[in-house]
Amino acid sequence: MKAAVWYGRRDIRVEEFPDPPPPGENEVKIKVSWCGICGTDLEEYLYGPLYIPVDEPNPLTGRKAPMILGHEFVGTVVKVGPGVTGFKVGDVVTPDTLIHCGECYWCKRHQVHHCENLAILGLMTDGGFAEYVNAPTYMCFHLPAGVSPEVAVLAEPASVAVRANRLARTSFGDSVAVIGAGTIGLLCLQTAFLSGASRVYVLEVDSSRREVASQMGATKVFDPLAVDPVEAIKEHTGGRGVDVVLEAGGNAKTIAMAPKLACKRGRVVLLTLHNEPVPINFFPLVCDEIELIGSFSHIYDEDFAAAVTLLGDGRINAEPLITGRIGLDDIVEKGLEELIANKAENLKILVSPEDANLG
Amino acid sequence: MKAAVWYGRRDIRVEEFPDPPPPGENEVKIKVSWCGICGTDLEEYLYGPLYIPVDEPNPLTGRKAPMILGHEFVGTVVKVGPGVTGFKVGDVVTPDTLIHCGECYWCKRHQVHHCENLAILGLMTDGGFAEYVNAPTYMCFHLPAGVSPEVAVLAEPASVAVRANRLARTSFGDSVAVIGAGTIGLLCLQTAFLSGASRVYVLEVDSSRREVASQMGATKVFDPLAVDPVEAIKEHTGGRGVDVVLEAGGNAKTIAMAPKLACKRGRVVLLTLHNEPVPINFFPLVCDEIELIGSFSHIYDEDFAAAVTLLGDGRINAEPLITGRIGLDDIVEKGLEELIANKAENLKILVSPEDANLG
Numbered sequence: 001m002k003a004a005v006w007y008g009r010r011d012i013r014v015e016e017f018p019d020p021p022p023p024g025e026n027e028v029k030i031k032v033s034w035c036g037i038c039g040t041d042l043e044e045y046l047y048g049p050l051y052i053p054v055d056e057p058n059p060l061t062g063r064k065a066p067m068i069l070g071h072e073f074v075g076t077v078v079k080v081g082p083g084v085t086g087f088k089v090g091d092v093v094t095p096d097t098l099i100h101c102g103e104c105y106w107c108k109r110h111q112v113h114h115c116e117n118l119a120i121l122g123l124m125t126d127g128g129f130a131e132y133v134n135a136p137t138y139m140c141f142h143l144p145a146g147v148s149p150e151v152a153v154l155a156e157p158a159s160v161a162v163r164a165n166r167l168a169r170t171s172f173g174d175s176v177a178v179i180g181a182g183t184i185g186l187l188c189l190q191t192a193f194l195s196g197a198s199r200v201y202v203l204e205v206d207s208s209r210r211e212v213a214s215q216m217g218a219t220k221v222f223d224p225l226a227v228d229p230v231e232a233i234k235e236h237t238g239g240r241g242v243d244v245v246l247e248a249g250g251n252a253k254t255i256a257m258a259p260k261l262a263c264k265r266g267r268v269v270l271l272t273l274h275n276e277p278v279p280i281n282f283f284p285l286v287c288d289e290i291e292l293i294g295s296f297s298h299i300y301d302e303d304f305a306a307a308v309t310l311l312g313d314g315r316i317n318a319e320p321l322i323t324g325r326i327g328l329d330d331i332v333e334k335g336l337e338e339l340i341a342n343k344a345e346n347l348k349i350l351v352s353p354e355d356a357n358l359g
Numbered sequence: 360m361k362a363a364v365w366y367g368r369r370d371i372r373v374e375e376f377p378d379p380p381p382p383g384e385n386e387v388k389i390k391v392s393w394c395g396i397c398g399t400d401l402e403e404y405l406y407g408p409l410y411i412p413v414d415e416p417n418p419l420t421g422r423k424a425p426m427i428l429g430h431e432f433v434g435t436v437v438k439v440g441p442g443v444t445g446f447k448v449g450d451v452v453t454p455d456t457l458i459h460c461g462e463c464y465w466c467k468r469h470q471v472h473h474c475e476n477l478a479i480l481g482l483m484t485d486g487g488f489a490e491y492v493n494a495p496t497y498m499c500f501h502l503p504a505g506v507s508p509e510v511a512v513l514a515e516p517a518s519v520a521v522r523a524n525r526l527a528r529t530s531f532g533d534s535v536a537v538i539g540a541g542t543i544g545l546l547c548l549q550t551a552f553l554s555g556a557s558r559v560y561v562l563e564v565d566s567s568r569r570e571v572a573s574q575m576g577a578t579k580v581f582d583p584l585a586v587d588p589v590e591a592i593k594e595h596t597g598g599r600g601v602d603v604v605l606e607a608g609g610n611a612k613t614i615a616m617a618p619k620l621a622c623k624r625g626r627v628v629l630l631t632l633h634n635e636p637v638p639i640n641f642f643p644l645v646c647d648e649i650e651l652i653g654s655f656s657h658i659y660d661e662d663f664a665a666a667v668t669l670l671g672d673g674r675i676n677a678e679p680l681i682t683g684r685i686g687l688d689d690i691v692e693k694g695l696e697e698l699i700a701n702k703a704e705n706l707k708i709l710v711s712p713e714d715a716n717l718g
Contacts (some may be wrong), residue, residue, distance in 0.1 A: 105599060114623040240464060255641060264473045270645050279636035282614060286629050286653035294645035
């Protein structure tokens with residue numbers, strides 16, 4: 001089959017790759033329709049290996065590079081392995097891509113996304129940038145009737161935003177600030193309103209992204225390079241700050257800014273993986289009883305399931321987030337390199353191994 | 360009357376001071392039995408003015424230095440002002456010392472400890488290091504039958520610990536680490552057990568304080584200078600870390616250490632006011648979905664009321680925390696200077712303006 005295979009930093013090759021073996025016990029073989037390029041894929045391309053095992057095979061999957069990336073995908077079941085129930089050939093599914101060991105402290109408490117041996121399909125074993133992929137059925141979700149596979153690809157980033165609002169305890173009537181209007185930030189904006197927020201402010205340096213945020217209903221958008229973001233938020237909240245801050249900017253400056261936007265008793269959710277120390281003066285955070293809450297993406301079943309439901313009935317509007325549809329052959333030039341060259345203009349680029357999908 | 364008056368840094372004078380005026384509307388005049396020396400009092404003595412108004416009078420109280428300190432006290436009502444209900448001459452009371460404006464956003468939402476104009480009796484107006492003090496009845500709590508005034512003085516620091524465990528959501532069966540075994544840390548230890556914690560580990564550099572923690576039932580005490588605290592906690596928690604960390608150490612090192620002791624989904628409550636940036640790498644906090652929660656002491660009614668109840672029926676054992684009982688005349692030499700010279704040996708020193716109390 002054809003696949004996009006990661007060999008090393010800035011070395012992803014579209015080439016012939018062995019088909020996955022016949023699906024094993026409780027596995028299905030999926031023919032991929034669409035697979036989204038995630039920020040993590042881009043990071044593996046630019047700075048990897050970050051999560052991809054290179055020297056030793058991953059203990060759960062037994063796989064190491066070269067590796068097929070892709071962990072946001074939708075496809076059709078074409079073969080079922082022994083023991084499979086609940087899935088049949090022809091079902092359209094999206095997997096949450098979490099591989100858990102089932103044996104550790106967290107797995108036994110049904111918090112599989114904290115599995116001590118956690119592996120991701122598309123990073124620690126072969127993923128969705130290919131014609132076919134095998135997946136265990138425990139990670140597969142049926143698409144609701146009427147939702148297109150392209151929209152459903154957004155289930156994974158949408159579940160990140162669902163989870164962030166859950167951990168923030170975003171409540172009816174709350175004011176919210178979202179830092180960064182990339183795919184995750186824009187989904188945070190939508191899910192904050194769906195959580196009952198009365199006002200959602202968006203801080204974003206890029207004007208085209210601010211425009212998308214406005215179109216999606218942001219109460220007000222700010223360019224943090226043009227105005228003092230703390231002053232701007234205070235001005236719109238009676239001097240107090242917002243109830244909830246969702247930090248999807250992902251750099252030292254935005255992380256340090258986040259708690260300053262919150263009101264007393266405010267909840268600040270950090271969604272991004274910034275791997276450098278950020279100096280924080282906790283004095284005002286203690287005085288104002290602010291909470292800094294880490295949110296590690298998407299992998300709770302209920303978040304992913306909620307995201308699929310919300311995309312399915314259109315409450316999450318994913319269409320404006322899809323800024324590109326390309327074939328697998330073009331993943332490097334029109335996908336990864338395009339995201340590097342024109343970061344601001346692009347949100348989610350979808351890749352399809354099926355020529356028929358590209359019209 | 361006799362009072363200990365703050366004039367400036369390292370300048371507290373025991374001298375004659377005008378009696379408080381007759382108590383106003385809804386105020387009582389209290390004859391002080393005992394008043395505890397708080398860390399804040401010590402900081403005002405060493406590094407002040409921190410909270411004490413010096414140039415402009417406090418807008419709520421109209422007072423500025425020279426000022427009588429003392430915000431942890433118990434006394435007897437000797438006069439009631441107009442309109443007072445629920446209190447009569449002879450009642451033994453302890454005030455939570457919070458003065459709120461009643462007009463701001465937070466006061467109107469009954470979160471008076473977040474009052475935008477918050478003032479503390481004993482810092483922004485005259486407090487309990489005196490023979491008499493006036494206090495509004497809204498801040499006064501009756502002592503439960505049978506509790507001694509000396510023990511009840513601990514209501515204020517105990518409510519700090521009650522609040523920390525509430526914000527940490529310390530739950531039945533949780534494992535807890537307390538950093539620092541001063542008065543607040545030792546009360547955190549006790550209230551963690553009262554919250555249902557199964558194990559409470561205490562990290563403290565001073566051996567005599569570790570000894571007190573052990574006597575109070577700490578599951579295990581560690582000297583963070585002798586062992587690697589992160590390794591020690593991991594070793595006792597199956598490699599995972601504790602569910603709850605209560606940070607009462609109050610320096611950059613202990614604050615930076617705190618999240619490293621927590622397990623996935625762990626709650627880290629910061630109780631101290633350290634006014635310098637602390638570099639924190641949030642990457643592992645996001646991956647493990649750890650929460651950093653600021654806890655600003657004691658001033659919610661329900662925390663103070665809970666502390667009075669728990670001290671009243673002996674569930675909080677305050678006696679071992681009282682390491683000194685002195686007269687008001689000795690507050691500088693045997694109180695503040697003693698706390699500076701022999702920090703580790705001392706926990707709470709109580710001051711009484713009544714010679715009869717000193718036996």
